Structure formats: C-alpha cells, structure tokens
Amino acid sequence: MLIQALTANAVDVGAIGDAPLVFAQGGGSPIKAIAGIQTDGTTTAVVVAKASSIQSVSDLKGKRIATLRSQTGHYLTLAALHAAGLKYDDVEFVFIPPAAAKLALQTGAVDAWATWGPYISSAKIVDGAREIVNGGKLMSGLSYVVATDNALRDKRENILTYLRSYRVAHQWMLKHPDSYATVWAEEVGLPLPVARDVIKGMVGEVVPLTDAVIAKQQLVSDFMSETRLVPRSLNAHAIIDSSFTF
Known part of the structure; x- marks a missing residue:
C-alpha cells in the first residue's frame, strides 16, 4: 500500500x-x-447487493460489513452508525481487500461493502449494487x-x-471530464462508464x-x-x- x-x-x-x-x-x-x-x-460509500433487504444504515444492525481497516470506508461506516444512533459493535466488520470484498458481497458472505472510488462505481454500474449511504454529509x-x-x-x-x-492537471480534468475519463479508463482498465462516474465525485x-x-x-x-x-x-x-x- x-x-x-x-x-x-x-x-x-x-x-x-x-x-x-x-x-x-x-x-x-x-x-x-x-x-x-x-x-x-460522495466517492466513499456503503453498498449492498441489489436484492438485499437492507435499505438504510439502521438495517445494518447485526450485519457483516466488508472494508479495509482504518481506511475511508471503515471511517464512513463508523460515522454512519454514530449518526443513526447505533453502537459500533452493532455490526461485524470483515477486514478484507477490495477484490475479496467484491466477491464476498456477490456471494452473500457479507451483507455490505464500505469502500471508495472506482470500487463503488463498479459495484453499482457493473454489479447492480445499491448505495445506502455515502460520505457527502459525514466526511x-x-x-x-x-x-x-x-x-x-x-x-x-x-x-x-x-x-x-x-x-494544473487537476484543473484540466475538471474542465475536460470526458477526455480524462477516456484516458484514465484505458490506463487502469476500467469500463468507461465507471471512470465517468468516479470523476463526477472529484x-x-x-x-x-x-x-x-x-x-x-x-x-x-x-x-x-x-x-x-x-x-x-x-x-x-x-x-x-x-x-x-x-
């Protein structure tokens, strides 16, 4: 890392x-x-599988949440639990890397995934995951x-x-998001819609x-x-x- x-x-x-x-x-x-x-x-969020019964942060009580320890997804989840009036031990954290977390959410081994950037956009756009909270008001x-x-x-x-x-490069990106997304997607191997979605939050x-x-x-x-x-x-x-x- x-x-x-x-x-x-x-x-x-x-x-x-x-x-x-x-x-x-x-x-x-x-x-x-x-x-x-x-x-x-907003590029940090908690997502659940499309068919999940979880609709809000309150529904996370008793659930398993995949994330990386002490990273932005972990921080957001704790902040969201606090805002919802839940205790931090009301959920079970599963600390695994993004590739494993993606699979765990797809197979039902975890109930939610707290992560950021392209992982969130890919989960929503490619896998059909639903976002239940993001860091817009909590981070x-x-x-x-x-x-x-x-x-x-x-x-x-x-x-x-x-x-x-x-x-200067960051300012150019903000003025030319589509051009930047095209280059970025090619460089890192992201689907273009995913790259565009990430840049919207930047x-x-x-x-x-x-x-x-x-x-x-x-x-x-x-x-x-x-x-x-x-x-x-x-x-x-x-x-x-x-x-x-x-």
Missing part, C-alpha cells in the same frame, strides 16, 4: 485520504501532507498530497514543481493547507481516536506542512 511505500522511502510523493493520513500519523510514518484535494465526499471530502520527510528535506524544489503541475480544487483545512482534518483525527481507530489523540498540525504555496 502507498503508506507503506512512503514509509519505506520507496516513493517520494503520493495522494491519500483523510482517514489514512490519521492512520499514518498514528503509526509514526515519516510523511507530511503538503496540499489538500477537496471533493464532495470531510479531503484527500491529501503527501511527501516523505526525506523528500521534503532533499527535493523541496522538485516537489513544488510537482505540486504546481498537479494542480469536484473541487487542489488547495494549500490553510487553518480551515487543518481544522477539518483535526475533526477526522478526533473521531478516529474516539472510536479507537487510532490508540491516542493526535494533533493534525504535526503531520501537515503548510509552507507550500502554489
């Missing part, structure tokens, strides 16, 4: 979600967030460009050049890490410590380098 690659200095820069950033901080990964990517949060919608401490020390000008190019801009952005991340961090996704309270400022302007 990307966090492990960053921690091992196998890569210098990458992009991760708000919950994985907290997980990385809690694990002592030597990385810093250097820019934010603000979306509407920050933030992802982050992150860099290793070593790269920030030794390759700062290169990273700044990358950030500026990344922002609205927003690449933004500097202002106090307002850091405050949003602190709320994510606080919730994750309260739900014991991380073992202690964390200060979001400690994993953020807000010195980059672009």
Whole structure:
C-alpha cells in the first residue's frame, strides 16, 4: 500500500485520504501532507447487493460489513452508525481487500461493502449494487498530497514543481471530464462508464493547507481516536506542512 511505500522511502510523493493520513500519523510514518484535494465526499460509500433487504444504515444492525481497516470506508461506516444512533459493535466488520470484498458481497458472505472510488462505481454500474449511504454529509471530502520527510528535506524544489503541475492537471480534468475519463479508463482498465462516474465525485480544487483545512482534518483525527481507530489523540498540525504555496 502507498503508506507503506512512503514509509519505506520507496516513493517520494503520493495522494491519500483523510482517514489514512490519521492512520499514518498514528503509526509514526515519516510523511507530511503538503496540499489538500477537496471533493464532495460522495466517492466513499456503503453498498449492498441489489436484492438485499437492507435499505438504510439502521438495517445494518447485526450485519457483516466488508472494508479495509482504518481506511475511508471503515471511517464512513463508523460515522454512519454514530449518526443513526447505533453502537459500533452493532455490526461485524470483515477486514478484507477490495477484490475479496467484491466477491464476498456477490456471494452473500457479507451483507455490505464500505469502500471508495472506482470500487463503488463498479459495484453499482457493473454489479447492480445499491448505495445506502455515502460520505457527502459525514466526511470531510479531503484527500491529501503527501511527501516523505526525506523528500521534503532533499527535493523541496522538485516537489513544488510537482505540486504546481498537479494542480494544473487537476484543473484540466475538471474542465475536460470526458477526455480524462477516456484516458484514465484505458490506463487502469476500467469500463468507461465507471471512470465517468468516479470523476463526477472529484469536484473541487487542489488547495494549500490553510487553518480551515487543518481544522477539518483535526475533526477526522478526533473521531478516529474516539472510536479507537487510532490508540491516542493526535494533533493534525504535526503531520501537515503548510509552507507550500502554489
């Protein structure tokens, strides 16, 4: 996974979600967030099989939910349970990777799947799964460009050049979503309708890490410590380098 690659200095820069950033901080990964990517949060969701009797978050009580531990789907599920007045142990989490989760949902081995991006879009468009909740009102919608401490020390000008190019490319994507979807689908092997659906949720801009952005991340961090996704309270400022302007 990307966090492990960053921690091992196998890569210098990458992009991760708000919950994985907290997980990385809690694990002592030597990385810093250097820019934010603000979306509407809807690309993270919980889906169920088309024929499932589950219609709402309340119906998840006593059910098995596939997701990745301490990732955005896990975070969303806990936030959704809290909002619905359910306890976190009212459901059984099954921590398995996306390929296994997809099969488990199709075979009925799990009742729901909490995941993100192309996995959600593919489940709905290709497999006919139904979405029962997404992160639009329950998550920050933030992802982050992150860099290793070593790269920030030794390759700062290169990273700044990358950030500026990344922002321009992101703006182009927002203005030309169909063209981007066509190229992206070919590059990663996605059906074109799936790629288009994912991009619909990628609205927003690449933004500097202002106090307002850091405050949003602190709320994510606080919730994750309260739900014991991380073992202690964390200060979001400690994993953020807000010195980059672009």
